[in-house]
Amino acid sequence: MTVPREALVSVARSGEFGLIARVTARLPVGPYALLGPGDDAAVVAADDSRVVISTDVLVEGRHFRRDWSTAQDVGHRAAAANLADIAAMGAAPTALVVALCVPPGLDARWAEDLADGLGAEAARVHASVVGGDMSASPTLTIAVTALGDLEGRAPLLRSGARPGDVLAIAGRTGYAAAGYTVLSRGFRTPKLLVEAYRRPDVPYACGPEAARLGATSMIDVSDGLLADIGHVAVASGVAFDVRRDGFEIPRQMRDAAHALGVDPYTWVLGGGDDHALAATFPADVELPAPWRVVGEVRAGAGVTVDGKPYKGSPGWQHF
Amino acid sequence: MTVPREALVSVARSGEFGLIARVTARLPVGPYALLGPGDDAAVVAADDSRVVISTDVLVEGRHFRRDWSTAQDVGHRAAAANLADIAAMGAAPTALVVALCVPPGLDARWAEDLADGLGAEAARVHASVVGGDMSASPTLTIAVTALGDLEGRAPLLRSGARPGDVLAIAGRTGYAAAGYTVLSRGFRTPKLLVEAYRRPDVPYACGPEAARLGATSMIDVSDGLLADIGHVAVASGVAFDVRRDGFEIPRQMRDAAHALGVDPYTWVLGGGDDHALAATFPADVELPAPWRVVGEVRAGAGVTVDGKPYKGSPGWQHF
Numbered sequence: 001m002t003v004p005r006e007a008l009v010s011v012a013r014s015g016e017f018g019l020i021a022r023v024t025a026r027l028p029v030g031p032y033a034l035l036g037p038g039d040d041a042a043v044v045a046a047d048d049s050r051v052v053i054s055t056d057v058l059v060e061g062r063h064f065r066r067d068w069s070t071a072q073d074v075g076h077r078a079a080a081a082n083l084a085d086i087a088a089m090g091a092a093p094t095a096l097v098v099a100l101c102v103p104p105g106l107d108a109r110w111a112e113d114l115a116d117g118l119g120a121e122a123a124r125v126h127a128s129v130v131g132g133d134m135s136a137s138p139t140l141t142i143a144v145t146a147l148g149d150l151e152g153r154a155p156l157l158r159s160g161a162r163p164g165d166v167l168a169i170a171g172r173t174g175y176a177a178a179g180y181t182v183l184s185r186g187f188r189t190p191k192l193l194v195e196a197y198r199r200p201d202v203p204y205a206c207g208p209e210a211a212r213l214g215a216t217s218m219i220d221v222s223d224g225l226l227a228d229i230g231h232v233a234v235a236s237g238v239a240f241d242v243r244r245d246g247f248e249i250p251r252q253m254r255d256a257a258h259a260l261g262v263d264p265y266t267w268v269l270g271g272g273d274d275h276a277l278a279a280t281f282p283a284d285v286e287l288p289a290p291w292r293v294v295g296e297v298r299a300g301a302g303v304t305v306d307g308k309p310y311k312g313s314p315g316w317q318h319f
Numbered sequence: 320m321t322v323p324r325e326a327l328v329s330v331a332r333s334g335e336f337g338l339i340a341r342v343t344a345r346l347p348v349g350p351y352a353l354l355g356p357g358d359d360a361a362v363v364a365a366d367d368s369r370v371v372i373s374t375d376v377l378v379e380g381r382h383f384r385r386d387w388s389t390a391q392d393v394g395h396r397a398a399a400a401n402l403a404d405i406a407a408m409g410a411a412p413t414a415l416v417v418a419l420c421v422p423p424g425l426d427a428r429w430a431e432d433l434a435d436g437l438g439a440e441a442a443r444v445h446a447s448v449v450g451g452d453m454s455a456s457p458t459l460t461i462a463v464t465a466l467g468d469l470e471g472r473a474p475l476l477r478s479g480a481r482p483g484d485v486l487a488i489a490g491r492t493g494y495a496a497a498g499y500t501v502l503s504r505g506f507r508t509p510k511l512l513v514e515a516y517r518r519p520d521v522p523y524a525c526g527p528e529a530a531r532l533g534a535t536s537m538i539d540v541s542d543g544l545l546a547d548i549g550h551v552a553v554a555s556g557v558a559f560d561v562r563r564d565g566f567e568i569p570r571q572m573r574d575a576a577h578a579l580g581v582d583p584y585t586w587v588l589g590g591g592d593d594h595a596l597a598a599t600f601p602a603d604v605e606l607p608a609p610w611r612v613v614g615e616v617r618a619g620a621g622v623t624v625d626g627k628p629y630k631g632s633p634g635w636q637h638f
Binding site: 035038039040042043044046048049050051052055057058063085086088089095098100101130131133134135137138141143146147155158218220 | 474
């Protein structure tokens, strides 16, 4: 196979400014970008007169592997991790900036494909990449910061859950963790799970929707459902009980769990990276799909499953 | 000397959430922080209904060395690099978020001291650190994103310089580069230069001031004066001529240059990291101190020094 000449341009040969120009040229400009890349800073519309901001970093070997994910996949995931945090405040994402650290020998095409993934994921919510920075580094690292607009609403915090509320989630849990396990055992299927690990499918619009429906608290499930609602439990001074039968386990996950000798609830209750939204609502709120009730808020502290302490890992530890 | 027990807690032992709690507790909350660290995202005031955003990353071994700079120094520099970009748009900085990648063996105290430096530099402009992320990584990396408020003014771009304008700078150039050279030759003095490398002294207030004075373009000098005004020349479609005699070379720099066999103008014209502000103004604007005229804008393209092409390096190449 002939490798096109283009593909052989390394970051070192392309140079910082050359690579920035190549990457920037690929990024679509969104409606909130009043001034995009190319100056000392970008300017983003903030109609609400408040801006929501969150940052999340992905490190090669820790959060992604280049042999498991394409550069576009990594771009989708890096953007999704940040955009989900914005949605979890009940806000609409508006813009991203990206700090990219690359080994000098990295193919410049990888950085361009990463930009494509970042831009495409942002475009799902009409946000765009408005700026960035680039440096050489021995460790491929992608730090993304996302902005969002509250559209006049109060931010939805972790601290508002009240005993008697229901716990509901929108989006998938356990799919990405199952995909990760499958890949780490050397398999490439089932596609449903592997693709879920590579590109989370985040129900962004459910964030602002939850705020409109009167949610009392919200968080995005990045570390694992039980770990993340554990943060809500602490911040709100309440207890959670999660019902196993609130979760539908798809056939592919059930089959993979059986084949690999894993309890699928380890994935569903403890697996992160799907970026589902978990919110609490007063019990009388009628929740439209895709929201589904998976538990309840009680007086007390801690998180139980079907009324009992959970034996498995509640989620991901970063160190 | 007895090392206090506290100092022996590594990041790995402290854990992500423990370290985040330790770091967060040290960060002062600024007036723009409507919601600080601890939720999925922070909320920052954006009275202008537009927000200025910039990101800049520092990588150990490339942008700093732990034997040359304390963690507090690195915090000051990381914040300054970003806050200067905001000021260079004519905006007032409001908030920072920080993504920190640390080797698991790093002393947790280092991260706390870094936070102190970040917080202290931000506090100089009444901004504050409102959120962050943390990950393990083989490479110590600090990605900072800064926000700013335009206070009703138009952003000052690189593209507005016009033939006939004067080029003026506020702040120091060459000090940090001279300090870097001194340190790289194994010396620890002169203190003026070494300290300038460790903690830039950025005239942040001159950014909004330049906008109020009617500046036509602005940039922060991060890569080297000639390189950076070269970007303005391209963006504006003009040429610059810089006058050597516009720069006063302090005695300590002159002495160090002599001792090390360096032309001090290599530092002054080509050295980055001081984050001076370089702006163009109509020739009839009376510029208050610390602004000083160091050149002029002409029709044409490129950057000359005293009317002639410059032989030295115009600035820093990141790869």
